[in-house]
Structures are given as structure tokens and as C-alpha cells.
Amino acid sequence: MNGGDRMATERNKRNKRSDVRESGANERQDGPADTGAGAVRGRRVRSGALSLAVYEQGDPTRPTVLLVHGYPDTHAVWDDVAADLAVDHHVVRYDVRGAGASNSPRTTEEYRLELLARDLFAVADATSPDRPVHVVAHDWGSIQAWEAVTDPRSAERVASYTTLSGPCLDHMGFWLRRRVRRPTPRHLKQLAAQGVHSWYIYLFHLPVLAPAAWRLGLARAWPRVLRDLERVTPRADHPQRTLAGDAARGVRLYRANMLPRLLHPTPRPTAVPVQVITLTDDHYVSPALSEGLEEWAPHLWRRELPATHWSALLEKGTTVARMIREFTAHQEGAPAADALAKARTGRAQGPAGEAAEFAGKLVVITGAGSGIGRATALAFAERGADLALCDLDRDGLDRTAELARLLGAKAETHRVDVSDAAAVQAFAAAVADAQGVPDVVVNNAGIGHSGTFLETTEEEWRRVLDVNLWGVIHGCRAFGALMKERGAGGHIVNLSSAAAYLPSKMLAAYATSKAAVFMLSDCLRAELARDRIGVSTICPGIVNTNITRTTTFSGVDAAEQERRQKKFSGLYARRGFPPEKVAAEILDAVRTGRAVVPVTVEAKAARLVSRLAPGALRLAARLKVG
Amino acid sequence: MSDPRTHHRTGVRAGAGKPPAFPFDAHDLDRFRELQQLAYRCAERTAAWLEPGVTEREAARRLRRELVAEGVQDFFHVPFAWFGDRTAFRHFHTPLQFFATGRRLAEGMSYVLDCAPVVDGYTADIGYAGKVGDNPVWDRIAEDLLEYRELIVRLVRERRTLNEVYAAVDAKIAQHGYDNRHQVYPGRVIGHQVTRMREQRLPAGVNLFGFGVRTLQTLGRELISERLHGRSPLWADGRASRHAPTPGLWAVEPHVGFRDVGLKFEELLVVTEDDAYWLDDDLPHVHRGRALAAAR
Ligand SMILES: NC(=O)c1ccc[n+]([C@@H]2O[C@H](COP(=O)([O-])OP(=O)(O)OC[C@H]3O[C@@H](n4cnc5c(N)ncnc54)[C@H](O)[C@@H]3O)[C@@H](O)[C@H]2O)c1
Numbered sequence: 002m003n004g005g006d007r008m009a010t011e012r013n014k015r016n017k018r019s020d021v022r023e024s025g026a027n028e029r030q031d032g033p034a035d036t037g038a039g040a041v042r043g044r045r046v047r048s049g050a051l052s053l054a055v056y057e058q059g060d061p062t063r064p065t066v067l068l069v070h071g072y073p074d075t076h077a078v079w080d081d082v083a084a085d086l087a088v089d090h091h092v093v094r095y096d097v098r099g100a101g102a103s104n105s106p107r108t109t110e111e112y113r114l115e116l117l118a119r120d121l122f123a124v125a126d127a128t129s130p131d132r133p134v135h136v137v138a139h140d141w142g143s144i145q146a147w148e149a150v151t152d153p154r155s156a157e158r159v160a161s162y163t164t165l166s167g168p169c170l171d172h173m174g175f176w177l178r179r180r181v182r183r184p185t186p187r188h189l190k191q192l193a194a195q196g197v198h199s200w201y202i203y204l205f206h207l208p209v210l211a212p213a214a215w216r217l218g219l220a221r222a223w224p225r226v227l228r229d230l231e232r233v234t235p236r237a238d239h240p241q242r243t244l245a246g247d248a249a250r251g252v253r254l255y256r257a258n259m260l261p262r263l264l265h266p267t268p269r270p271t272a273v274p275v276q277v278i279t280l281t282d283d284h285y286v287s288p289a290l291s292e293g294l295e296e297w298a299p300h301l302w303r304r305e306l307p308a309t310h311w312s313a314l315l316e317k318g319t320t321v322a323r324m325i326r327e328f329t330a331h332q333e334g335a336p337a338a339d340a341l342a343k344a345r346t347g348r349a350q351g352p353a354g355e356a357a358e359f360a361g362k363l364v365v366i367t368g369a370g371s372g373i374g375r376a377t378a379l380a381f382a383e384r385g386a387d388l389a390l391c392d393l394d395r396d397g398l399d400r401t402a403e404l405a406r407l408l409g410a411k412a413e414t415h416r417v418d419v420s421d422a423a424a425v426q427a428f429a430a431a432v433a434d435a436q437g438v439p440d441v442v443v444n445n446a447g448i449g450h451s452g453t454f455l456e457t458t459e460e461e462w463r464r465v466l467d468v469n470l471w472g473v474i475h476g477c478r479a480f481g482a483l484m485k486e487r488g489a490g491g492h493i494v495n496l497s498s499a500a501a502y503l504p505s506k507m508l509a510a511y512a513t514s515k516a517a518v519f520m521l522s523d524c525l526r527a528e529l530a531r532d533r534i535g536v537s538t539i540c541p542g543i544v545n546t547n548i549t550r551t552t553t554f555s556g557v558d559a560a561e562q563e564r565r566q567k568k569f570s571g572l573y574a575r576r577g578f579p580p581e582k583v584a585a586e587i588l589d590a591v592r593t594g595r596a597v598v599p600v601t602v603e604a605k606a607a608r609l610v611s612r613l614a615p616g617a618l619r620l621a622a623r624l625k626v627g
Numbered sequence: 628m629s630d631p632r633t634h635h636r637t638g639v640r641a642g643a644g645k646p647p648a649f650p651f652d653a654h655d656l657d658r659f660r661e662l663q664q665l666a667y668r669c670a671e672r673t674a675a676w677l678e679p680g681v682t683e684r685e686a687a688r689r690l691r692r693e694l695v696a697e698g699v700q701d702f703f704h705v706p707f708a709w710f711g712d713r714t715a716f717r718h719f720h721t722p723l724q725f726f727a728t729g730r731r732l733a734e735g736m737s738y739v740l741d742c743a744p745v746v747d748g749y750t751a752d753i754g755y756a757g758k759v760g761d762n763p764v765w766d767r768i769a770e771d772l773l774e775y776r777e778l779i780v781r782l783v784r785e786r787r788t789l790n791e792v793y794a795a796v797d798a799k800i801a802q803h804g805y806d807n808r809h810q811v812y813p814g815r816v817i818g819h820q821v822t823r824m825r826e827q828r829l830p831a832g833v834n835l836f837g838f839g840v841r842t843l844q845t846l847g848r849e850l851i852s853e854r855l856h857g858r859s860p861l862w863a864d865g866r867a868s869r870h871a872p873t874p875g876l877w878a879v880e881p882h883v884g885f886r887d888v889g890l891k892f893e894e895l896l897v898v899t900e901d902d903a904y905w906l907d908d909d910l911p912h913v914h915r916g917r918a919l920a921a922a923r
Binding site: 133153156158160161268270271272273274299300332334339371375379383397400401403404407408458546547570571579 | 646727803
């Protein structure tokens with residue numbers, strides 16, 4: 002007797018027993034204790050008040066794969082996959098509540114995902130108490146397995162998860178929400194596609210009708226549906242005899258869960274490694290649904306299988322089994338098979354791809370000893386650039402350079418006061434001499450100052466303009482001339498601020514200096530366009546850096562000055578916008594050549610208002626004290 | 628039922644802002660110190676056993692076995708193990724992600740082992756950072772870690788408020804060019820108070836989301852009684868920590884990261900009414916930090 006025949010016999014035995022299935026016997030062993038790979042050993046596992054029919058195959062000392070079937074199936078839908086995997090796995094299947102030989106709950110309530118997940122853990126605990134299991138699930142089985150995989154217990158109990166054609170309903174809720182809120186053409190297309198794929202969901206919400214349809218004829222027609230629509234070769238043992246009842250009861254799965262989760266999704270991330278197998282010809286689940294899944298499952302592998310919803314399991318069982326085997330083996334410690342290695346998505350891949358982006362480029366950054374300057378230096382370093390850095394603060398500068406070198410960059414440092422024209426000229430000459438003409442120059446050094454126009458002393462005005470405006474002018478002149486002369490293009494980035502277009506009584510000198518940088522960048526951009534030297538103006542809002550600790554205030558004594566510095570530092574820290582994000586925008590500006598880049602929401606909002614209703618901002622400045 | 632040495636803490640009436648007296652005697656401190664040594668010993672043994680290919684789950688299990696073998700029966704929280712970028716809590720969105728995963732150790736990776744055994748109501752809570760193979764970023768941070776250790780005890784000794792100390796640590800982290808990873812812990816805490824847990828009716832070892840139920844009971848009680856006095860047993864950067872360090876024992880755990888590498892230590896700080904000192908200097912990260920600085 003070959004394995005398949007033996008399984009069929011086993012299954013028939015159990016189908017005959019289905020009349021006693023409500024007896025709810027716990028942990029009963031039935032069938033001979035045959036441990037041959039093909040033999041199916043049946044038992045029952047209790048979950049709450051219900052008793053579930055569980056089927057085991059293969060050597061129990063091997064890694065356990067737990068196969069969860071969907072709707073309107075039973076464990077039998079996995080026959081081919083299970084037989085293949087049983088050669089080197091402990092394969093466990095069960096009939097989910099309401100299907101096959103498992104008990105059926107009476108109320109719709111009892112089909113909630115929480116309870117379905119509890120069933121899964123009960124089966125895992127009973128069949129593999131000491132080792133976490135590899136869950137593999139299809140269709141509704143996959144929906145409920147997501148519930149389990151995103152549950153705290155999964156950390157101890159689930160080693161990996163392979164999902165076919167069944168999204169997490171909460172993820173799907175967020176997916177829909179995002180597309181409804183941002184109806185770009187692409188999003189609308191995706192929504193429409195999923196809407197078309199989901200016709201059966203609406204159908205199953207119809208009271209009475211849906212269960213009746215199954216009982217009255219749909220069940221009988223199902224083999225034809227499978228053959229014609231799903232391209233599944235008819236076979237004697239499929240669909241299961243209990244189909245009409247399973248299907249009618251299972252409609253409650255949709256009713257109990259679909260709307261509540263889609264309308265009120267909660268975030269459900271998981272640390273479990275997840276393999277998504279997308280079936281490219283699936284009539285019920287559109288591939289776009291798994292877009293953005295990395296957000297919830299950062300350890301993600303994506304693979305595709307040209308198959309329909311059911312032909313994947315019923316026709317291509319060996320291929321699915323191979324994908325599962327590669328995945329479990331890798332999670333158990335084997336090196337990834339080639340096909341699997343290619344399927345790895347996202348971050349864990351490491352920045353290997355990005356590493357070379359700025360390789361061989363030289364980037365000059367002023368004020369690189371802290372905050373945005375340092376973050377920008379490190380971001381460029383990480384992507385292969387070499388650096389020429391300057392700052393007034395020797396210690397901060399050295400630190401940045403050391404970190405940049407740890408990231409693999411060559412970094413030279415120069416202690417330079419950017420407000421000093423001669424010093425900046427000398428800096429540019431030294432850089433050109435030692436490292437060559439830069440490809441990117443970031444004029445970032447700047448200082449904060451707060452005071453009304455009249456309060457601000459002449460000396461304070463001078464200091465702010467010397468550093469914030471003249472510093473940028475000197476940088477642009479010295480390096481711009483070198484770049485133009487070399488004739489190989491390049492990019493200049495100037496740090497302005499949202500203050501450049503946000504009038505304020507308290508930031509008279511600072512805002513003026515930043516507005517000047519804004520305009521000088523506009524002029525310079527026009528001038529250098531012919532030389533293929535781009536100019537970008539960066540306008541950050543509130544960024545958590547050292548600037549608040551060094552900002553000076555007009556007309557207050559030292560104690561008050563310190564108090565305000567502390568207060569603003571706290572404020573900026575709580576806003577919590579990291580300089581790394583500004584750095585990312587700067588790199589992006591260099592890539593795309595964007596002219597003006599407001600960073601942070603407040604900077605973007607202010608920019609918008611300054612263009613639509615500048616009068617409103619002028620009025621606000623009058624009314625506000627700060 | 629309750630321990631007489633800790634009992635007076637709850638005896639202080641609400642509104643009486645006076646800080647409580649230091650609740651432990653020399654014997655207690657010895658017990659805490661011994662347990663902390665034990666915990667670090669187990670972490671070091673686990674670290675010595677680690678090699679490329681081992682998963683976080685295996686490491687956490689191994690650490691637990693080491694502790695149990697030394698007679699530990701209860702845990703303040705389950706043992707944790709983090710590898711690679713998970714040592715810097717990159718892409719952590721929920722506390723669930725703290726649990727050990729199937730992530731495998733590879734050459735050059737950093738790792739962190741974190742455990743909190745409880746014996747006779749005494750608690751240790753330790754964090755052990757390590758690396759396999761060569762990792763210069765790790766070496767740099769390991770050396771700098773001692774600066775945070777010195778900064779914290781100095782400012783606590785000056786009786787600066789806990790949120791001020793937190794901010795000073797933040798400033799130091801920024802100065803170093805790293806980022807604050809303890810802010811990823813629930814409540815953004817850099818530390819928490821450690822009291823002697825009372826005998827409980829609940830069995831040891833029951834746990835909820837990785838924290839022993841006894842722990843949660845004790846912590847819950849502390850949270851409430853301390854809030855009544857305008858203090859918090861959790862040490863973070865918010866308003867709740869705007870108070871001078873409460874005399875007692877604090878488990879302090881600065882955790883810093885740079886890119887994919889995260890390091891932490893965690894150990895007990897003794898805060899008396901007018902002084903503060905680390906319970907023990909004979910700890911792996913102290914020796915290692917000094918050795919690295921000397922080699923420079
Ligand atoms: N942080 C913010 O919220 C914010 C918002 C808008 C714009 N900006 C601008 O971003 C730039 C960077 O600021 P940050 O927030 O990183 O501040 P930061 O204080 O952290 O860093 C500025 C760096 O510039 C250096 N510097 C100051 N004066 C210098 C001089 N004369 N010569 C050479 N170096 C000098 C400082 O030593 C420091 O290392 C500044 O131009 C600032 O105006 C910052």
C-alpha cells in the first residue's frame with residue numbers, strides 16, 4: 002500500500018467516525034501507532050470546550066510543521082503537501098473548529114479569531130510541547146494563523162510562518178485605510194482590484210442565503226468550480242464529504258471577523274520570520290494585499306507561484322512543499338537555498354545595495370561636529386563617500402570623523418570658522434590639494450539666536466549674519482568656484498530654515514539670516530545650472546540637536562539664558578525629530594536635485610501657508626509673542 | 628508576611644514628601660551583590676558558549692538553564708537575548724519584539740543577554756553586551772559605556788533629579804554620536820527601583836508578557852505607593868521622574884546604539900540618603916571598558 006492509499010484509508014475511517022465527533026473525547030489516540038513517514042496518526046486535542054481532530058505524520062523528533070487549512074476545506078486539502086513533507090518533518094494537521102471531524106461551536110461569536118488562534122496554540126502545545134512549530138497556512142487558515150503569529154505567545158511557540166492567500170485582517174484594515182485616505186491612481190486601482198476579488202465576502206454576509214446556497218447545491222457544484230475556475234484535476238477524495246456542512250458553518254468565519262477587523266484594525270506586528278507565497282492567479286486574494294507587509298513582519302521572504310487559489314495545494318503540492326522545506330531548513334540553521342535567498346526582502350539585506358551609491362564621491366560638510374552636520378556626514382559615509390569636514394568644535398569634529406571611519410569612509414577634518422572668509426578659502430584650497438574638488442558641498446554650520454528686532458544688539462546681529470549668512474556665502478564662493486572650474490558638475494546644499502518664510506518677533510536676526518540663505522540659493526541655482534551644479538535649500542522645522550543648548554537670547558542675564566536654553570532643549574527633545582531624518586532628506590535632494598526641501602511637518606505646513614496666504618503668517622507673527 | 632525592612636516604606640503617609648530611609652542593611656546588600664555576580668557569571672558562561680549559527684531563542688534558553696542550575700527559581704522577567712541590529716532595537720514597534728526570536732548569530736554581530744533572577748525575594752537585573760569576531764564599532768561603544776556609568780553615579784551623588792540625570796545621559800549620547808536606545812523600553816526607562824519582593828501566594832515562575840506575575844504585583848504596588856509621594860519607581864525623562872533619587876536600590880540600564888550595533892549594561896546602583904555608589908565594580912563591562920581604554 003503506498004502512502005497515499007494508506008492516508009485515504011485513514012481518512013475514510015475518520016469520515017465514518019464523524020457521527021461521534023461531538024463526543025469531545027480528549028487526547029484520544031486512534032489508529033495504530035505507526036511511525037512510518039506516510040502513516041497518519043489521528044488523535045484529538047481539546048481547546049476550551051471543543052475537541053479538535055488532529056492528524057500527525059512523520060518522525061516526531063524532526064522539526065514540526067503545522068498545516069492549517071482554509072475555507073471550505075479540511076485537513077485533507079494538504080494531503081499532497083503533507084505526504085511530501087513527512088519524509089523529513091513531523092507534520093501536524095487539524096480540522097479547524099466547525100470543519101471535518103472537529104467539533105462545531107454553536108454561535109457565530111465562537112468563530113472569532115482569538116479562539117481560532119487559541120486552537121492553533123492548543124494543537125501546537127499538544128503535538129510539539131518542547132519546540133516551536135513552523136506554521137504553514139492557506140486561505141482562512143492563514144487569516145487565523147496570522148492572529149496566532151502576531152500574538153505574544155508566538156515568540157515562544159512559532160519558529161516560522163509560511164502564508165498562502167490569507168492576509169492578516171488587521172493588516173488588511175490598515176491597507177484599505179491607507180489607500181482610501183491617499184487615493185492616488187495606483188492606490189485606487191489596487192482597491193478596485195481587491196474589491197473585485199472579494200465578491201464572495203459580500204455574498205457571505207447575506208443572512209440565511211449563503212449557508213442555504215451551500216446546502217442546496219453549491220456544494221455539489223464545487224468539484225466543477227474547482228475544475229473549471231481553479232484548474233484542479235478532479236480526484237476521488239476531494240472535496241471532502243462533509244463539504245456542505247463545513248461550508249455552511251464556515252460562513253460564520255466571515256461574519257464573526259471580517260467587518261470588525263477591517264473597520265477597526267489594531268496594529269499587529271510580529272518578530273516571527275514570515276514567508277509569503279503569492280499565488281499569481283488567485284481569484285480571491287489580490288497580490289497587492291501583501292504590499293507594505295514589511296512594516297508588520299520585518300523578517301520577510303516573498304515568493305511567487307503561478308497557481309490559482311486551490312491548484313497551489315491540489316496540483317502543485319510538491320512545489321509548495323519544497324518552498325516550505327527550504328524555509329524551515331533555513332530557520333533551523335541551514336544556509337538559505339538560492340531561491341530563498343533571493344526572496345529575502347527589506348532591511349536585513351543590509352545596505353550592500355546602497356553602499357556604493359556615493360562611492361568615489363567627495364563630500365564637504367561645514368559644522369560637521371554636531372547635529373544635522375554630523376548625521377549628514379555619517380549618512381554619506383555609510384554610502385561610500387569620502388569626507389572633508391570642518392567645525393569650530395574640535396572634539397565634536399574628531400568624533401564625527403572617527404565614527405565615519407568606523408563606517409568605512411576616508412575623513413579629513415579642519416578646524417575652521419566659517420564666518421572667516423580667509424579661513425574658508427584656505428579650507429577649500431587644502432581640501433582641493435589633499436582630496437580633490439568636492440562633488441557635494443553642504444553649508445550647514447549655523448547658530449541659533451532669539452531676540453526681537455530692537456532688542457537684538459548690533460553685535461548680536463553681526464554674529465548671527467556672520468555665521469549663518471556669510472558662512473554660507475564664503476562656502477559657496479570658495480567651493481563653487483572650484484566646482485565650476487573643474488566642470489564636472491556637482492551639488493551644493495545650503496541649510497536654511499522654516500524660519501526663512503515664517504516671520505516671528507522673537508527670531509528677527511536668525512530668520513533674516515535664513516531668508517537671505519534661501520534667496521542666495523535661488524540666485525546661485527540659476528547661475529550654476531549651466532554648469533550642472535545643483536543647489537538645494539533645506540528648510541527644517543524643529544529638529545532635536547545641540548542648537549538649543551548653544552542658542553543665545555537677547556536682553557537676558559546668564560541665569561535666564563540658561564533657563565531658556567534648558568526649556569527649549571526640552572521642547573525640541575520632546576518634539577523628537579532626529580537629525581538623521583534631515584540627513585536623509587539632504588541625500589535625497591542631492592539625488593534628485595530638488596530645489597527647496599522643507600523638512601518636518603511644521604516646516605511643510607508653514608511653507609504651504611506662506612505661499613497661499615502670506616498675510617495669515619504676518620498676522621500670526623503680530624499676535625504671537627514667540 | 629511582608630518583610631519588616633521594607634515595610635516602613637508603605638507606612639509613610641501620603642503627602643509626606645520626605646524621602647524614605649535607606650531600606651537595606653549590610654546583609655541585604657551582600658545578598659544583592661552575590662546574586663548580581665551570579666547573574667553575570669551565568670551570562671558570561673552563556674556568552675562563552677555562543678557561536679555563529681546559534682539563535683536568540685537558544686541563547687535565552689541556555690541562559691535560563693545556567694541560572695536554574697545555580698538555583699534560581701523565579702525571574703523578575705524572562706531571560707532575553709538579542710542579536711545583530713536587534714541589539715539596537717532597530718525596527719521595534721511593540722514590546723513583543725523584545726522576546727527572543729529565531730535570529731541567528733553571525734560573525735561580527737553584536738549580542739546582548741539580559742536576565743533578572745530572583746532568589747529569596749532578592750533581585751538582580753543585568754545586561755551583558757558582547758560580540759562575535761571583529762566589530763570596531765562595538766569596541767568603541769564598549770569603551771564609552773563606562774563614561775555613562777561614571778556620569779550617572781556622579782550626578783546621583785549630587786542629588787540631581789532623576790529626569791535631569793536622564794537628560795545629561797542623553798546629552799552625552801548625542802555628544803558621542805550614538806542614539807538613546809533605552810527610550811525603546813516600555814516607558815522610555817533608563818532604570819527602575821528594585822525592592823525586596825515579599826512572599827506571595829502565587830507560585831513562582833508564572834509570567835505574563837515575560838514579566839513574572841509577582842514582579843508585576845510588586846511593581847504595581849510600588850508604582851501606586853510611590854506616586855502618592857510624587858515619586859516614581861521607574862526612572863525616565865518625564866515629569867514623573869522630576870524628583871531626587873529615592874534612597875534604595877536602582878537597576879540602571881543605559882542602552883546606546885550606533886547603526887546596527889547596540890550595547891548596554893545593567894547593574895544595581897545603591898542610593899543612600901546622602902550618597903550613591905555602584906553596588907559592585909567587579910563586573911565584566913567595567914573590566915572590559917578599562918582594558919579597551921588602556922589599549923588605546
Ligand atoms: N535644529 C533645528 O531645529 C534647525 C532648524 C532649522 C535649521 N537648522 C539649521 O541647521 C544647521 C545645523 O544646525 P544643528 O541643528 O545641527 O545645530 P548644532 O548646534 O547641533 O550643530 C551646528 C554645528 O555648527 C558648528 N558651528 C557653529 N558656528 C560655526 C562656525 N562659525 N564655524 C564652523 N562651525 C560652526 C557648531 O560647532 C556645531 O557643531 C544650522 O544652520 C541651523 O541653523 C536647524
